[in-house]
Amino acid sequence: MSIAIADPKMMTSSSSGRSLFRHTFALTRRSVVGRLRQPAVLAPAFIFPLFFAALGSASFNKLAGDPYFTDNIAKSFLNYAVAGAVLQGVLFGSTSAAGDLATDIEQGFFERLLASPISRTAIVLGRLAGSMVVAVVQVVIFLAIFLVAGARVESGPIGYLGLVGGSALLALAMSGLMAGLAIKSGSPEVVQGAFPLVFVLMFLSSAFFPRHYMKGWYRTVADWNPLSHIVEGMQGFMNHDLSASQFAKSWLLPLVIAIISIAFALRALSNRLAAS
């Protein structure tokens, strides 16, 4: 049997563009399938955020009696907790995706990819896109669970889109950052070791508790923490009428971070390839 493959002499920039798309798509698929086939890794990204949301709702629901909270923040603590759960789930997922990339490097699948005529950028983009797909699935499942539990998306149908899109962009931003770390270190342990820092950053934001009630250094850190503003954008979709600031906080801010983090990841890849 004779098969038709691209002749090395005939490659053009347009065929390179098509290749980048095809390679990225194929590697995205692999990334998603790989995640779904590791239930032990996938489960914490679903269970822990829901557990923290349930715990927060039980512990802090008294806030719903505070007029400031109900007038300015959320009608119920459950409604408030949705965005925090989404943020936490996305951070878990992004770390796992980067961990998979580091495992590829450590175990040699990365080298298999490098030995093929694949676009090097696709190796990173495929992993990031896979992370986005998982984040979208995750936020849809979370929303379904929270709606059944009594939460409401106050900003209407576009608010759903806002939450899903914001989560995908956040996944892109965080995955890029963690992927850069994975490529730089080539070690799943380093990636997993970095996760507690991300987790701390999340606790020092308004993901689990409103900034309004924070005091002192805790409040200062939360004010400067970009995660506070991203999660508040998402909380806006859940608890208020639709506004441009919700998109600015939960879409634009992650997008800016994503651009920087993807550049970091691609730079790390370029350095790794140059060092070989």
Next chain:
Amino acid sequence: MTQAPIIATGLSRYFGTGDNAIKAVDGVDLEVQQGEIFGFLGPNGAGKSTTVRMLTTLLKPTAGTAFVAGYDVVKDADKVRRSIGVALQDAAIDPLMTGRELLTLQAVLYGLSKVAGKNRGEELLERVGLTAAADRRVGTYSGGMRRRLDLALSLVHEPTVLFLDEPTTGLDPMSRLTLWEEVKRLNAGGTTVLLTTQYLEEADQLADRIAIIDHGRIVRQGAPRELKAMVGSPTLSISVASSETDEARAILARFGDLRPTSEGTLGVGLARGAEDVASVIRALDEAGLKVRHLELDEPSLDDVFAEATGYRLEGADAANKPAETEVVPEAKKSRRGRK
């Protein structure tokens, strides 16, 4: 004249700089001809894999040049990658995916259309005997199955040059034979094969020519038979009735130097090699002598290796090999996680 599919000149790779630099590969010259199976023989850490990694564009040479399939491995790396098949010892196969999924992925990476990729995948699964296991996750495969899948993956785009890095290391004898047969079949179809091995028998059985590499340098290169002949001629040992010993000795002396052998046998180093065996038997028969036992001992590749390096390859890892620094690829350093 068509250019040889693999040409390396002064190919070198050092790790580190200055006086502390480790010379993993130090000035390798190679020319592998079209349709050849070329064996790269040496112990762990000799520089085999580092050379292959340079030839397959995974590692940049510190010095020297290499052309594979007509392309410069540094300047035209992408064209080299499109032209070659690579099955690396250290390049793991994703254990979470099935054999069929990996073949489909590989087909996409090499630019095959969806239909062509599917057909080629089925053909290769059949060829390496993995059709029944195609939809099982690779994590459940045995070592032999993984190697066969690895070979299939490297053949998706019908490469004209194939690199196999220690393709049978760790395999049981049956799996090893199966893989040898497949390599021979591929080569019979015109594929040029460069394989690295630390197994003497593998190099002897498969390779048309071999290069022995030690401490990053090629110390011998040629056809196994030629290399063995350089070490010495084969020894033919015979035993005859004690009353016929003197007459037999005189006949044997016509074919080469008489050599000491075990008691009760006569030995001769055949000057023209194994092709003289028939003549010796004919001469003994014509003289009316009855041969009770006959044995031909060829010099082995291990003899060649020992003559070239000063130590034997068999058991070299454990005790006999002189101290050296092994350069371990990053992928090999740790083997934890989901493999």
